[in-house]
Amino acid sequence: MSAVLVGISALLSCSAIATPLSEYYAEYQVSRKGEVHGEATRQLSKVAENTYTVRYKSDIEWMIFSDVRTEESLFEVHNDQVQPLHYSMKxxxxxxDRDYRVKFNREDKTIHSNQQKYPLDVKWLAQQQDHxxxxxxxxxxxxxxxxxxxxPIIDKKGNQRSYDFAVVGEEMITLPFGNINTIxxxxxxxxxxxxxxxxxxxEYNHMLVKMFKGKDGMEQFQIELKHYQPDSKTTAK
Structure with a gap:
């Protein structure tokens, strides 16, 4: 179940993203096989010119299993490219328990993890991302x-991996607050x-409103949006 929850964890310079990122606060319910087992929040905040943080927190209980985790990424945006500076997960x-941190040093093109004494032995890529x-x-x-x-992703073990995706269509889905058209x-x-x-x-500024993860034909978990606020005045719990 712990490996499943890792997957839950569901974007300062001269040139910024074409349209500045919009701050938001979102709440989700986390379920498995139709039963709600917890909740999650996601919040994006602007902290300086072209510099942002995105924070994700989940609190899950399933039978005798419990899992509370917080992830946060500090990043800048240059020429439509998100560039991470620091990532943490507790x-x-x-x-x-786990406490993982990784720092992206863009000046000397190295990536440091608190799990290792020396910089990670990975190739520096301009489009490198965190989780x-x-x-x-x-x-x-x-x-x-x-x-x-x-x-290209740096995972929690310090390895470099590629996460690949494709749009497979459009679909109207039902969420706790009603029906909504999605990509x-x-x-x-x-x-x-x-x-x-x-x-x-x-219609929700392309927010993530639902995610499903499965293996061997079996559902592992599902998250669904239940509240969305298009600013970050509300502080995540």
Missing amino acids: REGTGP LSYQVQLRHDLMAGKRKFSY KVKRLYDDSDRQAIAWFAP
Whole structure:
């Protein structure tokens, strides 16, 4: 179940993104097999010119299992490209607690993790993303009309991976507050037994409104938007 929750974790310079990122605060319910087992929040805030943070927090209880985690990414935006500066993840609950941090040093083109003494042994890529910043970039690329997406990611073990996605259609879905038209995006896995699908709502500024993750034909979890506020005046819990 802990591995499942890792997947839950559902985008200062001379040139900024064509349309500045809009601040928001969103609340989700997390369910499994039709039963709600927790909640999650996501908040994007502007902290300086062309500099933002996106914060995700989830609180899950399932049988004797509990998991509370907070992820946060600090990033800048240059020429329509999200550029992460710092990522952190803290997790508490059943099993071992975790505290993971990674810093992107754009001056000397190195990536440092608090899990290792020396810089990570990975190739520096201009489009490098962390576990949250790629979601901001995907949302922006979707708004720009792109249909396929590929992002180099530094995972929590310090490895460099590629996350690939494709738009597979449009769909009206039912959320806790009613029906909404969405764009359906599927993650492309090498392993055909794994499945991850995300739904984004154009009328909600292309917000992530639903996500489903499964394996071997079985649902692992699902998140659904239940409240959206198009600014960040509300502080995430």
